[in-house]
Amino acid sequence: MRFKNLLPAVARPAARDDNHPFYALQRQMNSLFDDFFSGFDAAPRTPAAGGFGAFTPSVDVKESDKDFVIRAELPGVEEKDIEVTLSGDTVTIRGEKKEDKEDKGKNYYYMERSYGSFNRVIPLTAETDAGKASAGFKNGVLNITVPKSQSAKARGTKVPIKAG
Numbered sequence: 450m451r452f453k454n455l456l457p458a459v460a461r462p463a464a465r466d467d468n469h470p471f472y473a474l475q476r477q478m479n480s481l482f483d484d485f486f487s488g489f490d491a492a493p494r495t496p497a498a499g500g501f502g503a504f505t506p507s508v509d510v511k512e513s514d515k516d517f518v519i520r521a522e523l524p525g526v527e528e529k530d531i532e533v534t535l536s537g538d539t540v541t542i543r544g545e546k547k548e549d550k551e552d553k554g555k556n557y558y559y560m561e562r563s564y565g566s567f568n569r570v571i572p573l574t575a576e577t578d579a580g581k582a583s584a585g586f587k588n589g590v591l592n593i594t595v596p597k598s599q600s601a602k603a604r605g606t607k608v609p610i611k612a613g
Contacts, residue, residue: 504565504567505567505569506544508521508522508542508569512574512575514597515596515597516596516597517573517575517594517597518592518593518595519540519591519592519593520592520593521542521593522590522591523544523586523590523591526544526545526546530544530545530546530547531543531586531591532544533584533591533593535579535582535595536579537576537577538573538574538576539570539571539572540570540593540595541568541569541570541571542567542568542569542571542593543568545566546563546564546565546566546567547563547564548561548562548563548564549561549562573595575597575598576598577595577596577597577598578596581596582594582595582596
């Protein structure tokens with residue numbers, strides 16, 4: 450028996466039909482993988498994809514009755530390269546990431562440099578007391594606490610609802 454007889458016969462169209470469901474599925478899968486791997490070094494770096502040193506820190510914002518707590522992940526960034534500014538109802542985190550990788554072996558030499566700045570503006574939903582804001586940086590994580598102003602705290606009065 451010949452191996453060729455065991456393979457399924459597939460008829461290929463003469464021209465590619467981009468509206469075919471399989472091609473639509475392929476485009477969606479490619480887009481899914483591109484989006485998923487965009488934050489990793491394994492992703493291809495292109496100017497259109499924000500590559501070549503582009504860095505956007507992940508930020509979590511939590512609001513309580515008395516303050517805002519902002520947590521930003523800044524791996525590979527040093528404290529001296531970070532600037533936090535509070536103006537009115539926005540917090541701005543600016544910084545610069547500098548990374549040098551060097552590896553030497555008997556038959557090879559590898560060096561890669563990556564430089565880039567980042568800027569995140571976080572809008573806050575209430576007036577703040579800028580004079581009492583504080584920030585701490587440890588193990589690549591920036592924690593910022595911004596207390597709400599007394600007038601912002603007073604506005605949050607709960608009003609009872611009566612039936613009938």
